[in-house]
Amino acid sequence: MEQAQIAREISRGHGFSTNVIRPAAIRQFERSMGSFSARTDAGYVPRAAQPVHQCARLQDDGCEQRADQNALPKERLFRPLHLRTGDDDQARRLFVRPDYRLRAARFFPARDGGQLFIALRLFDRRLANLGIAFLLLCQRFWDFAIAGLPQMLLLFLFSCAAYTLIRAIEARAAGAGHSRG
Amino acid sequence: MGAGALFGLLALAHGLTIWNLCRVLLFSAIYFRPRGRDAAIMAAVFMLFYGP
Numbered sequence: 265m266e267q268a269q270i271a272r273e274i275s276r277g278h279g280f281s282t283n284v285i286r287p288a289a290i291r292q293f294e295r296s297m298g299s300f301s302a303r304t305d306a307g308y309v310p311r312a313a314q315p316v317h318q319c320a321r322l323q324d325d326g327c328e329q330r331a332d333q334n335a336l337p338k339e340r341l342f343r344p345l346h347l348r349t350g351d352d353d354q355a356r357r358l359f360v361r362p363d364y365r366l367r368a369a370r371f372f373p374a375r376d377g378g379q380l381f382i383a384l385r386l387f388d389r390r391l392a393n394l395g396i397a398f399l400l401l402c403q404r405f406w407d408f409a410i411a412g413l414p415q416m417l418l419l420f421l422f423s424c425a426a427y428t429l430i431r432a433i434e435a436r437a438a439g440a441g442h443s444r445g
Numbered sequence: 446m447g448a449g450a451l452f453g454l455l456a457l458a459h460g461l462t463i464w465n466l467c468r469v470l471l472f473s474a475i476y477f478r479p480r481g482r483d484a485a486i487m488a489a490v491f492m493l494f495y496g497p
Contacts, residue, residue, distance in 0.1 A: 418458050422465070425451035429469065432448065436477055 277410055371416035372409035376400060378423030385430050449487035453494025466491060 269282045376396050383392030399405065408415045452469065455462040474484035 414458055418455065418462065421451055421455045421458065422462070425448050425455060425469075428447040428451060429473075432473075432483075433476070 368411075368414060368416060369409045371420045372405065375416055375420040375423055378420060378427060382423065382427050382430060385427075385434070446486060446490050449490030450494055452487070453491045456491070456495045 269284045273279070273281045273283070376399055379399060380392055380396045383395050386392075387395075448469065452462070452466045456466065470484045470488060473487060474481050477483040
């Protein structure tokens with residue numbers, strides 16, 4: 265039961281932690297390891313470093329199979345994409361692999377780069393940098409970035425599309441004739 | 446053309462983003478001159494990406 269709880273926490277992105285522990289397990293731990301720390305942030309890893317951390321740990325422990333079983337609710341979100349790939353089993357393996365999670369997180373700074381270019385076009389440099397700094401400090405964006413889901417890819421593509429539109433509007437406003445938007 | 450291509454990729458990632466494209470098409474049909482031409486180009490490029 266404890267193993268299942270820990271596996272659920274791993275699949276939620278909380279690492280090797282548990283919300284349920286028996287008093288007997290605490291005594292066993294204290295007998296073999298010494299004092300027991302009840303801190304909830306024991307072994308805390310900053311959000312930004314979690315994809316790398318989890319990737320390394322999951323590969324070292326060989327528990328990709330457990331992560332695969334626990335990722336079933338998430339993969340249902342990708343059903344249309346599975347149909348596009350044509351190979352359902354291959355798509356399932358790709359989406360739950362830890363390095364795929366890391367790959368998804370890379371789109372977060374890429375998205376912020378796109379937003380920075382947009383902000384530089386619309387505002388001055390100081391305001392643009394401040395806005396991007398606040399975006400980078402937003403916890404909810406990091407939650408999505410490390411989830412292994414494609415929201416950051418969506419936002420990255422949307423940033424690029426918005427940037428091209430802004431360039432087209434600028435060209436139209438400058439009287440450059442017909443835009444390429 | 447670039448915006449149409451990127452919205453096509455966006456729609457491939459999630460179908461709901463077609464609603465964003467609809468608003469952009471409406472805007473570009475009104476804003477850019479001659480009216481409707483750029484929106485038609487954008488819609489054609491979008492269909493090129495999303496259609497297959």
